[in-house]
Amino acid sequence: MNCVFRNALPFVTMGRVVKGFGRGSKELGIPTGLPFFIVGQVIKQFRRGQRELGLPTANFSEDVVEHLPKELDCGIYCGWAKVDSGPVYKMVMSIGWNPYYKNTKKSIETHILHEFKKDFYGSMLKVAILAYLRPEKNFSSLEELITAIKSDIQAADKLLEQPEYQIFKDNSFFQDKNGQNNKYINGHKT
Ligand SMILES: Cc1cc2nc3c(=O)[nH]c(=O)nc-3n(C[C@H](O)[C@H](O)[C@H](O)COP(=O)(O)O)c2cc1C
Numbered sequence: 655m656n657c658v659f660r661n662a663l664p665f666v667t668m669g670r671v672v673k674g675f676g677r678g679s680k681e682l683g684i685p686t687g688l689p690f691f692i693v694g695q696v697i698k699q700f701r702r703g704q705r706e707l708g709l710p711t712a713n714f715s716e717d718v719v720e721h722l723p724k725e726l727d728c729g730i731y732c733g734w735a736k737v738d739s740g741p742v743y744k745m746v747m748s749i750g751w752n753p754y755y756k757n758t759k760k761s762i763e764t765h766i767l768h769e770f771k772k773d774f775y776g777s778m779l780k781v782a783i784l785a786y787l788r789p790e791k792n793f794s795s796l797e798e799l800i801t802a803i804k805s806d807i808q809a810a811d812k813l814l815e816q817p818e819y820q821i822f823k824d825n826s827f828f829q830d831k832n833g834q835n836n837k838y839i840n841g842h843k844t
Pocket residue numbers: 699700701702703704707711713730746747748751752753754755763764765789790791792799802803806807
């Protein structure tokens with residue numbers, strides 16, 4: 655299974671920019687290049703999400719992090735996510751160094767707005783990153799970090815209800831064909 659995913663990675667492709675995505679602006683310091691689609695394997699990290707924050711984050715493998723295009727700056731984002739061939743759910747995502755924990759490696763972590771019955775390490779995670787919420791920050795307490803993440807979740811929950819974000823839920827990127835996405839393979843239409 656590992657091998658199948660590794661052969662398919664990195665899988666990072668850019669999609670069509672639709673009306674309402676005039677957010678990317680160098681003057682405002684907001685990243686351009688959205689929406690962004692990523693698929694990769696979920697790996698084990700520090701387990702702080704579940705154990706310390708009560709907010710698990712599915713972390714992408716190192717190959718995905720290494721091949722992330724420069725256009726996608728560090729920060730907090732939201733969009734849609736799908737685990738293996740499951741349903742598409744809302745998600746919030748952190749891309750960066752987790753300044754509160756002073757990580758030495760960059761990570762891409764997705765918290766899915768759904769209660770899963772069990773962990774899904776090793777699964778294939780697909781994400782459509784649609785909107786930038788804020789830069790990553792340091793906090794003086796764990797409670798402040800948790801409050802900030804909960805506020806991101808609320809903001810994402812509301813934002814993703816808007817029609818220009820809803821359409822991505824049905825994007826062909828998320829559709830399975832023989833267990834694989836055959837429409838885009840490593841950025842090439844098939
Ligand atoms: C929506 C969201 C926002 C986050 N914002 C920050 C942040 O501003 N600063 C920070 O240090 N970490 C931030 N994080 C990352 C958490 O610190 C991280 O998810 C936690 O350390 C779990 O890491 P682990 O998966 O390696 O166990 C954020 C995570 C999410 C999901």
